[in-house]
Structures are given as structure tokens and as C-alpha cells.
Amino acid sequence: MNLHMNLAENSYDIIIEPGASKRAGELLNLDRKVLIVTDEGVPHEYAEALALKCREPVIVTVPSGEDSKSIRVWEELLQTMLRHGFKRTDAAAAVGGGVVGDLTGFAAASFMRGIDFYNLPTTVLSQVDSSIGGKTAVNFGGIKNIVGAFYQPKRVIVDTGYLSSLPRRQIANGLFEALKMAACFDPKLFELFEREDPFTHLQEIIEASLEIKKKVVEQDEKESGIRKALNFGHTIGHGIESFEELHGLYHGECVALGMIPMCSEKVRRRLIPALQKLGFPEAGGLDREKILQAMTHDKKAVEGGITCVLVDEIGSFRLEKLELSELAERLNATLF
Numbered sequence: 007m008n009l010h011m012n013l014a015e016n017s018y019d020i021i022i023e024p025g026a027s028k029r030a031g032e033l034l035n036l037d038r039k040v041l042i043v044t045d046e047g048v049p050h051e052y053a054e055a056l057a058l059k060c061r062e063p064v065i066v067t068v069p070s071g072e073d074s075k076s077i078r079v080w081e082e083l084l085q086t087m088l089r090h091g092f093k094r095t096d097a098a099a100a101v102g103g104g105v106v107g108d109l110t111g112f113a114a115a116s117f118m119r120g121i122d123f124y125n126l127p128t129t130v131l132s133q134v135d136s137s138i139g140g141k142t143a144v145n146f147g148g149i150k151n152i153v154g155a156f157y158q159p160k161r162v163i164v165d166t167g168y169l170s171s172l173p174r175r176q177i178a179n180g181l182f183e184a185l186k187m188a189a190c191f192d193p194k195l196f197e198l199f200e201r202e203d204p205f206t207h208l209q210e211i212i213e214a215s216l217e218i219k220k221k222v223v224e225q226d227e228k229e230s231g232i233r234k235a236l237n238f239g240h241t242i243g244h245g246i247e248s249f250e251e252l253h254g255l256y257h258g259e260c261v262a263l264g265m266i267p268m269c270s271e272k273v274r275r276r277l278i279p280a281l282q283k284l285g286f287p288e289a290g291g292l293d294r295e296k297i298l299q300a301m302t303h304d305k306k307a308v309e310g311g312i313t314c315v316l317v318d319e320i321g322s323f324r325l326e327k328l329e330l331s332e333l334a335e336r337l338n339a340t341l342f
């Protein structure tokens with residue numbers, strides 16, 4: 007299945023097909039210098055296979071984990087491109103999860119005011135969500151995604167073959183983000199999570215999620231309206247994630263926890279069993295006050311409250327500004 011992201015001059019194709027990365031030579035323009043960025047946890051043969059198809063590949067392997075989304079590592083990528091004499095007509099390609107994608111996309115956006123960027127996502131999270139839509143960023147000053155750019159890729163290859171090496175908990179991590187999209191936009195996809203074993207329906211879930219995200223991004227590329235719904239679970243999720251080093255939760259798991267206080271009782275009764283089926287993380291050990299504190303650093307925080315995404319009925323959402331006191335109450339009532 008292919009999707010076409012319609013964004014005027016920033017339009018691009020998303021190729022979704024098991025084994026599609028083997029056709030990278032025909033799908034991408036690799037007859038130039040290509041900076042291939044991957045991380046230490048991604049099987050190295052994925053980047054090497056792509057390099058074999060490039061005229062002048064330069065592979066950079068960054069440490070795995072959120073710490074690589076930093077100004078320091080971003081600068082390393084820019085230094086590498088300078089050292090190898092990259093020009094504006096050259097390209098960068100991400101072969102990895104959301105961390106590598108966000109980092110490489112931002113390096114591509116900023117080098118010589120923008121070189122071509124290809125994304126080959128290798129985690130479920132990046133395949134269902136982060137690889138399309140053009141949000142690129144690094145973390146800075148202890149705040150997630152605070153320095154970045156909207157910069158669309160030139161093409162995205164979603165090869166579910168990459169997922170064969172991905173541990174089950176990482177698969178679940180991405181499925182939480184897919185469930186988030188289903189909760190806001192697609193009751194049928196939500197039912198699939200309830201009825202079936204989601205781990206055996208990955209291709210279907212990835213395709214459905216990308217269709218949702220494509221439609222959302224096409225309507226609201228720069229997140230001034232409907233795209234905010236994709237932040238369902240993220241206000242509290244980011245608050246929890248700020249203390250990631252304390253409890254080792256993954257991004258999708260933090261989002262999963264963050265969705266629970268943000269829905270109606272009726273939705274919660276369906277959401278919690280669906281989350282549990284995926285291997286839902288325990289909220290135990292989290293510090294409510296620290297989460298609330300971190301949420302006020304969230305870039306979406308505004309005076310007089312935080313605009314949150316609330317889900318009252320599966321397949322719909324509303325935006326509402328909540329005072330910190332109400333957020334605290336919701337956390338108390340549902341997570342603590």
C-alpha cells in the first residue's frame with residue numbers, strides 16, 4: 007500500500023510494504039552523498055544494506071536512547087556533513103526509531119537551510135506516527151522537542167520487515183500510539199484492538215494509523231487545529247517522561263498512562279483493558295507532584311491552564327483548557 011501526503015510543494019509518498027527497503031535504490035535518489043543515521047540498538051545491517059545502494063554513503067551510528075536527541079549529537083551530524091563536503095543537493099536518511107528520525111530530520115532541515123530527507127522507520131512507534139508529518143526536533147534545557155522545525159521528508163519507506171528484530175515491549179510501545187489515534191479518530195481500529203491480538207495485526211494497524219495521520223497532517227500541517235488531537239495523552243505523558251531516567255518508561259508507555267486521566271469514565275472502561283492487553287505499565291513509583299511540575303514546562307503550557315485533548319466518545323475528541331488543580335484531581339482520581 008502506498009499513501010501520498012498532499013502538502014502542496016512539500017508533498018511526498020509513503021511506501022508501506024514488507025521488504026520495501028530492498029527497493030530503496032529505485033524508490034529514493036541515492037546517486038549522491040547520503041548521510042545515513044542509525045543508532046547502536048538498530049541492527050547494523052539495515053543501515054549497511056541502504057549504504058550499499060548509495061553512490062557515496064556516510065554512516066553515523068549514534069548511541070541509542072533519548073539522549074541522542076541533543077544539540078551535541080545534532081552538531082556531530084552537521085560536522086560530519088561538513089567534513090565530507092556535503093552540498094545542498096545531497097541527502098540524509100534516518101534508519102531507526104523516532105529518536106533517529108527526529109534528530110536526522112532536524113539535521114537535514116538545518117544543514118544549508120535544508121537538504122533532502124528520507125525516513126526509513128524501524129520501530130512500530132516511528133512507523134505508525136513519528137516518521138510522517140514533518141515534526142523534527144532535539145531536546146534542550148531539559149525540555150523535550152523544544153528546538154526543532156517542521157520539515158517534511160522527501161519519501162518514507164515503512165518496511166514492516168524491520169520489525170522482526172524489535173522486542174515485544176518496543177512493539178507495544180508503538181501500539182499505544184496507534185491506540186491513541188484510534189481513540190480520537192477511528193472506532194473500527196479501536197475495536198480491532200479490543201477484538202483481536204494486535205501483535206498479529208501489525209501491518210493492518212500501521213496502515214490504518216498512517217491513513218489517520220496523513221489526513222490529520224494534510225488538514226493541519228503546523229498544528230494549529232485538528233493535529234493537536236495527536237497530543238492525546240501527551241500533556242501528562244511528557245510530564246512523566248521528564249523523569250524517564252527514574253523509572254525507565256518508554257515514550258508510548260508514558261502516553262498510555264497519560265491518556266487515562268483524559269477520557270470519560272465510559273471510554274476509560276474500554277481503554278484500560280485495551281492497554282492491558284498490550285502490556286500496560288504500572289503507574290506505581292511515579293511522583294504526582296513532579297509530574298505536575300514538569301507539565302508546566304511543557305511547551306504547550308499557557309497561562310491560566312494547559313490545553314488538553316479529552317476523549318468522551320471513542321472516535322472523537324475535544325480541546326479544553328484545564329487548570330493545574332483540575333489536572334491534579336484527574337491524576338488523583340485515575341492514576342494515584
Ligand SMILES: NC(=O)c1ccc[n+]([C@@H]2O[C@H](COP(=O)([O-])OP(=O)(O)OC[C@H]3O[C@@H](n4cnc5c(N)ncnc54)[C@H](O)[C@@H]3O)[C@@H](O)[C@H]2O)c1
Nearest residue numbers: 047048070103104105128129131132136141168171172257
Ligand atoms: N516527530 C514526531 O511526530 C514524533 C511522534 C511521536 C514520537 N516522537 C519521538 O519518538 C521518540 C521515540 O521513538 P521510538 O519509540 O521509536 O524510540 P527509539 O528511537 O529510541 O527506539 C527504541 C529502541 O529500539 C531500538 N530499535 C530501533 N529499531 C529497532 C529494530 N528494528 N530492531 C531492534 N531494535 C530496534 C533502538 O535502538 C532503541 O533502543 C521520542 O523521542 C519521541 O519524542 C516523535
